Amino acid sequence: MVGRGADGRTAVVDLDAQGEELSRVVVDLEQLPQLIADREARGGPRWVWSDTPAWYDAVLRRGVRAGRCHDLRLVHTILQHSLLVADHGPIRAARAWETGPPVPAEARSGEATLFDLDRTAATQGSVPHDLEAALAELARQRSAIDGSADPGRLRLLAAAESAGALVAAELHAAGIPWDVDEHDRILREALGPRPSPGQTPARMAEAAAEVRAALGDPLVSLDSPPKLLRALHRAGIDVESTSQWELTAHEHPAIEPLLRYKKLSRLLTANGWTWIDEWVREGRYRPLYIPGGVVTGRWASNGGGALQIPRQLRPALRADPGWVLVNADVAQLEPRVLAAMAGDRAMAAAAAGTDLYAGIVASGVVATRQEAKVGVLGALYGGTTGDSGRIVPRLRSTFPAAMGLVDEAARTGERGGGVSTWLGRSSPEPDPAWIASQQRAHQADADPRDGERARRAARDRGRFTRNFVVQGTAAEWALAWLADLRLRLARLEAVEPVATGSGPALGGRAHLAFFLHDEVIVHAPREQAEAAAEAIREAAAAAGRLLFPGSPVDFPLDLQISERSQKG
DNA sequence: GACTAATGCGCG
DNA sequence: AAAGCGCGCATTAGTC
Numbered sequence: 004m005v006g007r008g009a010d011g012r013t014a015v016v017d018l019d020a021q022g023e024e025l026s027r028v029v030v031d032l033e034q035l036p037q038l039i040a041d042r043e044a045r046g047g048p049r050w051v052w053s054d055t056p057a058w059y060d061a062v063l064r065r066g067v068r069a070g071r072c073h074d075l076r077l078v079h080t081i082l083q084h085s086l087l088v089a090d091h092g093p094i095r096a097a098r099a100w101e102t103g104p105p106v107p108a109e110a111r112s113g114e115a116t117l118f119d120l121d122r123t124a125a126t127q128g129s130v131p132h133d134l135e136a137a138l139a140e141l142a143r144q145r146s147a148i149d150g151s152a153d154p155g156r157l158r159l160l161a162a163a164e165s166a167g168a169l170v171a172a173e174l175h176a177a178g179i180p181w182d183v184d185e186h187d188r189i190l191r192e193a194l195g196p197r198p199s200p201g202q203t204p205a206r207m208a209e210a211a212a213e214v215r216a217a218l219g220d221p222l223v224s225l226d227s228p229p230k231l232l233r234a235l236h237r238a239g240i241d242v243e244s245t246s247q248w249e250l251t252a253h254e255h256p257a258i259e260p261l262l263r264y265k266k267l268s269r270l271l272t273a274n275g276w277t278w279i280d281e282w283v284r285e286g287r288y289r290p291l292y293i294p295g296g297v298v299t300g301r302w303a304s305n306g307g308g309a310l311q312i313p314r315q316l317r318p319a320l321r322a323d324p325g326w327v328l329v330n331a332d333v334a335q336l337e338p339r340v341l342a343a344m345a346g347d348r349a350m351a352a353a354a355a356g357t358d359l360y361a362g363i364v365a366s367g368v369v370a371t372r373q374e375a376k377v378g379v380l381g382a383l384y385g386g387t388t389g390d391s392g393r394i395v396p397r398l399r400s401t402f403p404a405a406m407g408l409v410d411e412a413a414r415t416g417e418r419g420g421g422v423s424t425w426l427g428r429s430s431p432e433p434d435p436a437w438i439a440s441q442q443r444a445h446q447a448d449a450d451p452r453d454g455e456r457a458r459r460a461a462r463d464r465g466r467f468t469r470n471f472v473v474q475g476t477a478a479e480w481a482l483a484w485l486a487d488l489r490l491r492l493a494r495l496e497a498v499e500p501v502a503t504g505s506g507p508a509l510g511g512r513a514h515l516a517f518f519l520h521d522e523v524i525v526h527a528p529r530e531q532a533e534a535a536a537e538a539i540r541e542a543a544a545a546a547g548r549l550l551f552p553g554s555p556v557d558f559p560l561d562l563q564i565s566e567r568s569q570k571g
Numbered sequence: 572g573a574c575t576a577a578t579g580c581g582c583g
Numbered sequence: 584a585a586a587g588c589g590c591g592c593a594t595t596a597g598t599c
Contacts, residue, residue, distance in 0.1 A: 227595060228578055246579065248585055269580060272593055297589060301583085308591055311582040336583090377586090384587035391586055470588040474583095520583045520589095 004051040004141065005035070005058055006134025014134045017048070022142055036065035049073055051141055053132045055168035056175075063176045066507030068493065074165040075140050076102055076130045077295050081160060082144060087152045087427040093143045100130050100140055153427060159549070160426035163479060164295060166486030170515060171292035171302065173489070177505040178287030179309075179517050180328075180526055182321035183279055185567075189316060190275060194267055197276050204271060210264035217257035225264055273308060274316055282307040286323070287504045292518070299471055300428050300478040301520060310519055320517070320524065320568035323502045327532045329513075330569055331539045331562040332522035333481075335359040338379050338405075340477045343547075343556040344425050347404035357559045368401040369394060382409060383473050385466035409469045416468025417461040424475035425550060430468050437464065476550075480558070481521060483546035488523065489515060491538035498528045513538075517568075524568060532564045 008014040013032045017025040030038055039062055042048060047070040052058045054076045059069060079100040082088055094100075131137065148157045191197070195205030203211070215221050223234040228245045235242055238257060242249050247265055250258050282288050288307065296303025304310045312320075322328045333339075338359055342350035353362030363375035374390070378398050381391025382405075399406040412422045416430070419438065423429045437460055443449060444457030497511035505514060505526065513527035513535040527535040543558050563569045 224595095229596080242584095244578080244584065246584065265580085269593090273581065273591095299589065301589065303590065305591080308581075308593095311580085311591060313581055332583095381587065384589095386587040389586045466587065467589090474589060477583095522583085 004134065004137060006053065006137040007132050008134055016134065016138075018051075018141075022138075022145055036062045036067040039069055040067045043068070043070055047071065051075065051137065053130050053137050053140075055165070056172055057129070057132060059169065059172045060176070063172060063506065063508045068173070068508050069169060070490065070493075071162070072165045072169055073141075073161060074168045075137055075144065076100065077164045077168055078144055078161045079130075079140065080295060081164060081428055082147045082157070084421075084429045084431065085151070085157065085427045086421050086423050086429045087157055088147050089150050089152065090147070094147050097140060097143060099136065102130065151427075156426045159483075160428060160479065163426070163482040163486055164300075166489070167294040167302070167482045170485045170489055170518065171294045173509060174292050174515055174518060175289055177509045177514050177516055177526070178289040179524075180286060180321055180323055180326075180502070180504065181283045181288040182319050182567075183283055183286070185321060186274075186279055186283075186316060186319035187276070189319065190270070193270055193315075194275070204267070207264060207267045207271065210260045210267060213260035214257050214264060217255070217260065225261065226268070270313070270315065273311075274313060278307060285504055297478075298431055299475040300424065300482075301474065302478075302518070314570055317568040317570045322526060322566050323500075323504065325500045325529055326502055327527055327529050327564050327566055328516070328568055329525040329527055329532060329535045329539060329562065329564050330522070331525075331536070331543075331560045332570075333484075333543065334559050334561060335379075336480065336521040336558065337383055337473050337477045339556050339558055340425075340480055341383070341405050341408065341473050342402075343551040343554045344472070344476055345404040345408040346554070347402050347408075348555075350402045350405045351555045353402075354556050363398075366401060368397050382406060383470055385413060385462075385469045409473065412472045413465035413469035416471075417465035419461075419464070420468075422468045422472050424472055424479055426476070426479045428475050428479070430471045433464060477521065480546050480550055481518075483549050484542050485515070485518060485523070487545045487549075488525075488538060488542035491542055492525065492535065495531055495534055495538075498531065500528070502526060502528075522570075536562055536564060 004016045004018055006014055008029055012029050013035055014027060014029050015038060016027045019025055039050070050069050050072040052072065052075065055072060055074045062069065079094065079097070080102055082094050083091065088094070148154050148161065151157050194207060198204050211225055214225060215223055218234050218238045220234045220237065224230045231245050232242070235245065238255065240253055240255050240257065242253065247262055250262060290307050290309030291305040292309070293303040293305060320328060334357055338350070339354050342354050349366065353359055353366050356362050360372045360375040360379070363369060363379070364372055369375050369378060374394055377390045378394035380386065381395045382398055386392060386395060415422050419433050419441065421430050421432065440457045440460050444454045492513045492515065495512045502510040504510070513525055513531045515523060516526040517524035523539065525535045525539065539562065540560060543560055547554070547556070547558050
């Protein structure tokens, strides 16, 4: 346990299995990295601390890594809602550990101040960092987990979530190796030369001129949806919105250049030259990763839209000289997770190859891969109309266990109930307005429109809980994958050349550089590329065994080794 | 000028 | 307005 002592110095306490204090040392904050390094060299404990970035960022900057941790803030959030916990009283009463909104990137990254815990503690959304508060919280969490319906699963979830926090801090420290020249080349090819500030790039201006000519409206703004919509109507194009999906359905000479303009405009505003100037420093893009930032347990991110890097820009992710990127993503993670959770033997059989959708076609239930995909997505998201509404019922008869699991999750959500992932992360309660709406609809004098509104709200929530159990369990699988992978990579030898941009703790050996729900990119010295690829594969297999021991479902990867990211 | 909401589109 | 889940971010429009 690491915490701030009453004297303001840093206390490091050894605890036994019951949480009793065995020994205590008190050091200045600046000595913590060395202390952690010494202990890690002798095997390393599980470091318990209030909040991983608050303690670990500065440790990483000194070139020291921690092997395992328990993040009190993240575990508190899980236990607060988990339906496996029998008595939420003590956890929920500890209001200081309720997490506020994530701290914006500007508040975290800019300042190089070491160990500025006061500033962190003063920031909204932070938790107590002092030792006594942390000891008390750890005791509450132990008791909540030990007394829960499934201590084993919650312990696994606490460990996986905490390992994710270490990975997130390390990803931020390492950054994504980013080739600014390649990014600029892609921009120039699409948009034309970089214009002076306030000017429109040439290709965009050309497209805009074509649109205005075709609409017979030389001044219309293409950047204001209401104005554009009125101009489209005046030109006889009958659309309800200016979204590309609706526009593509219409025939008019203005449509093609307008869609082209929108694409270019999006590229410029989201990931143009301004983005490069703001987010890339010394060959690295360093977004903030926020574990548990999504209710389902997926990560969120902050700073530059890290989880939405367009496929078009993937070639700008480029390894340092002498290094390579090992890019791996799981094929159809969510349906595989569903098959494993539900113990659906037919679906597991369909998943036996590398392409689950092809396996579904082979089972005979649908004719084409496209139908298999639409049907599976409809099953996961709750599609009821169109192709998906037609195909989902067929899947229901072929994969009864898998469909039964998501259908039951949907029914529970529609009733206002809660659902849980495989390891025990639970959905949030319905909000008071939702409950009030359901109650209003059940009153004797209810307006029929209230009834319809309430049914729609119930179905909406059903689709959310339906997806929650699968998306959330897939996120748990991914955490287990990351957790295992980072330890395997840490066991590789440190080598030359060092990737200097990746920081003192990571630059000497293969390290994670990017993570996106079901995909990882490892930045590796060329001679460790094969070892890193093997580590990624072994970690995926280990994650499957850890979550679903004995399950026939496997998790095959698409994996590539190259200097540039190949996605897309 | 500072704010929130709505729109639209990128990712899984 | 993707047919259906989860996000972040830039921009415009509307409000104070």
